[in-house]
Amino acid sequence: MARMLGLNDVADKYAAIAKKMAVKWEEMANEGDHYRLAFDRKNTWSQKYNMVWDKLWNLNLFPNNVIGKELNYYLTKQNPYGLPLDSRKEYTKSDWIMWTAAMSSDKETFQKFSDPVYKYINETVSRVPISDWHHTDSGRWVGFRARSVIGGYWMKVLMVLTAIPSSFIKDKTVEFCIFSVPPLYETS
16 A cells, blocks of 8 residues: 555565565474464464465565465365365355465366355255355354355455456456356256
8 A cells, every 4th residue: 555655665664574574474384285373383274365465466475385385285175065264173264265265376276165165055954145154074054144254255356357457347348257157957
């Protein structure tokens, strides 16, 4: 925001501080093939969903392909109805899964995270409006329902539209697909 206001010296100062902090975090949380839930908790992990903002805004704060390393690790932790929030329990926040998915560099990886969320929404036996807090092993509702955080499901759309110049959006139709959704009706 400082840069947008023309305060480049302020922006540079705080960007340098943030970059140093990200490097220190990477050193302290590094667990080899992933990063810890907390610095003092070995053999733990958690979704680092807030790194989506680093990617969205092209801040490039995190070194050594931290995002790619995390995404690859998360794929080993998937359950039928999504990626658990962290190593403590099997429940999740589906909006944060979609933030995590949005960090994927390709559609195939994105869908490895988004398809289980679709499966949860489509197959859950909990008859409540979409819940953003559910069990990833059973697809059952934990709590919360019909909350505005479901807007987080559209993070990939925000990232795609942010990357497209506004002049292009005004003049052209932008086509993209983020979910592999089966047809609603059989056609003969």
